[in-house]
Every structure is written in structure tokens, then in C-alpha cells.
Amino acid sequence: MRLDKLLANLGYGSRKEAKQLLKNGAVQVDGVVVKDAKQHVDPAVQTVTLNGETIEYKEFVYLMMNKPPGVLSATEDPSSETVIDLLELEDQVYEPFPVGRLDKDTEGLLLITNDGQLAHRLLSPKKHVPKTYFAVIDGEVTKDDILAFAQGVVLDDGYETKPGELVILKSGIRSDIELTITEGKFHQVKRMFEAVGKRVVYLQRISMGPLKLDETLELGEYRELTEEEVEQLKDYQVK
């Protein structure tokens, strides 16, 4: 990344102000004064100092977002706002990406990180990491649906899902449920309900493996994971 961009992204003024700091000889890379704003640095391996103070740069960033509806779970998109657009520049500088996708209209827990290994482990179909969703269903969800989901249902493309654990919180012409699944097929929760003739009208992810949605986060807000949460995710083994 360009040095002036790094300084600006980390909050050391605008790009122009960063250029001025460089011109003044205030910035060193690995102990050598660098005045060229265009110089590329890798802050994960090089030490950048400003007026003798080391600029804090972490290798990995782990963020939990309460994803709002209407925003894409992607890093960039020409026409739609993405979850990465919602991050502060000082977090964007780590080039994080969402771990898995939630539909545009789905809300709730989204892990955003630049730790590719962790993301890979959490998403690997072999790991069967459980994800729990809260949903409002148009229609009466019944014990038969619990049994059907426990066996696995056949989706519109012929795919038979792995068993899902369905809990009915409230049953009526509109039902509130929680569903835990261990896969991440496209629109899976919505399609599982379609398979039993019902429609999801609201969907929110509330957990992923050991990670639970922090309910103090408003829609669109995010926070860094605590060290404990990061450890739990890294140590997570599905029994």
C-alpha cells in the first residue's frame, strides 16, 4: 500500500496532510526516512514510525457486524452498498472481507476479517459449523416441519439438505422460529421453508459456531471481537 494512503487510512490526516508529514521527514520505514508518498510499504512486515512513534498495525482484524438489510455481503459492488463500505477507513485498511454471505435482505451476525485461514475453516463444508437463524414465517410451522427438517428436505434443485434443528418459538398464521443448519447453500433457510410450502418473511442470523450476535449492536454497527471470542473461534472444533 502507498505510504500516504496508509497514513491517511490510519487517521493521520488527509492524503495531502500525510504527504506533508512525509515531506517534513517525519516518517521512517525500517529506520530510514522516506519522503516519497508513492513508496509502497507492507505494514505487516515493515516498521513505520511517525515522529519516532511506531504506527500500530495489526496483521489480523476480526469484526462482528450486525448486518442491516439492503446491504450486500461483498467487498465491492458497482451498484450496491456493501458491508465493507460501512466500515471506518481505519478498519478498511486491513482489507477485510465478510466470512460467507447473508442475503441482501438478511440481517444479523456477520464476521468480517482478513484472516483467510480462519474464514476457510469456518466456511469449509467439511467442518459443519452450525449457524443459527431467527426467522418469521408466513404460515403455521408445525411438528411435521421439525421432523422434516430433522431428516433433511429436498430443495428446488433436487439437493437434499443435511438435518436442521428447528425450534418453534411461536406458532400461528405467522410463526417465529429458530433454525440451526450446518451448511451454507444459496438461500438455504428460505429454500428449506419453501420445500415445506412456507415463506420466510424475516431472517436474522444469531450465531455462527461459538460466536453469538452481540445484541447491543444496532443494525449496521460493528465491533472488534474480544480476544476470548477470537480464541473460541480459532479453537472451535465441531464434535
Ligand code: URA
Ligand atoms: N439462508 C438464507 O436463505 N439466506 C441467508 O441470508 C442465510 C441463510
